[in-house]
Amino acid sequence: MKRNINRARSQSWDAVAQWYVGWTGNNGSRYHRALAVPLLLEMLDPRAGEHIADLGCGPGILAPPVAARGASFVGIDLSPRLIAEARKSHGKSGRFVVGDVTRLPRHVHLPVGGFDAACFLLSIQDINPLDAAMASAARLLKPGGRLAVVMLHPCFRVPRQSGWGWDEGRGLKFRRLDSYLTPLAVPMQSHGNGTTRSYHRPLGAYAEALSLAGLALTGIREVGDLPVQGDSRADRRAAGEFPLFLGLRAVKL
Ligand SMILES: C[S@@+](CC[C@H](N)C(=O)[O-])C[C@H]1O[C@@H](n2cnc3c(N)ncnc32)[C@H](O)[C@@H]1O
Structure with missing residues (x-):
């Protein structure tokens, strides 16, 4: 059942933690490794000596590649x-804090204005409300600090409201969208003891939230899906033509 997005608060992934860690492994799922992490690093551009915050970090798979560039995480x-899993697997590459990014806790490792860059790696669509999450990212950044966001492309991947279709006459695989402008809070497939919720918002909502938080959009990148062995020509064309992920880059004014 879809819920009104205005009344839904985001939830922790505690109930599905075991399943999620099993899916990502220590270094991320194949989507993380091949697409999402490289895109995030491109948008974030972490540099030696910088302080980087990852909001909705889950098991912390971004910590090693950021630490490898000489930045602190x-x-x-x-x-x-x-967070316990992140400390166990990646405690040498970063520090990890339990907290709600829509109501940022006071914490010695989360100094206001203390970060050169911040990011959301495949987390922003699991966090609600959006404006509060963006405001927290902006609060952590120094003036001129950078924000990078990688998410499922909200224009083409609307949970339960988009999918593939086959046009027999044209021999063409097409992308079908059943709704787009209406923001949604969508319960996702249940794993282990729990169900997570994903929040769909149209692209304009992200631009608006950045602007409200005092962040100026400076870059956009869209990437297609991974090729799968045995895919037909039509499958390959569709996977490359309709982006899976969207990357955004912004700067604190
Ligand atoms: C899809 S997981 C992504 C985790 C990690 N970034 C990755 O790519 O593996 C989404 C994460 O967002 C976290 N989350 C949801 N709402 C949150 C909130 N309000 N504050 C902090 N984290 C939140 C969940 O607990 C979950 O770990």
Whole structure:
């Protein structure tokens, strides 16, 4: 059942932590490794000596590639189990804090204005309300600090409201969209003991939230899906033609 997005608050992924860690492994799922992390690093451009915050860090798979560039890493997530996992697997590459990024806690590792860059890696669409999450990212950044966001492309991947279709006459695989402008809070497939919720918002809502938080959009990148062995020509064309992920880059004014 869809819920009114205005009344839904985001939840921790604690109940599905075991499943999620099993899916990502220590270094991320194949989508993380091949597409999402490289796109995030491109948008974020972490540099030696910088302080980087990852909002909705989950099991912390972004910490090692950021630390490898000589930057220091702080991850924050609502799920105590995922933060425990992050500390266990990546404690040498960063620090990890349990907290709600829509109501940022006071914490010695989360100094206001203390970060050169911040990011949301596949987390912004699991966090609600959006404006509060963007405001927290902006609060953590120094003036001139950078924000990078990687998410499922909201124009083409609307949970339960988009999919593939086959046009027999034209021999063409097409992308079908059943709704787009209406913001949605969508319960996702249940895993283990719990169900997570994903929040669909149209692209304009992200631009608006950035602007409200005093962040200016400076870059956009869209990337297609991974090729799968045995895919038909039509499958390959569709996977390359309709983006899976969207990357945004912004700067604090
Ligand atoms: C899809 S997971 C992504 C985790 C990680 N960035 C990754 O790519 O593996 C989404 C994460 O957002 C976290 N989350 C949801 N709402 C949150 C909130 N209000 N504050 C902090 N984290 C939140 C969940 O606990 C979950 O770990």
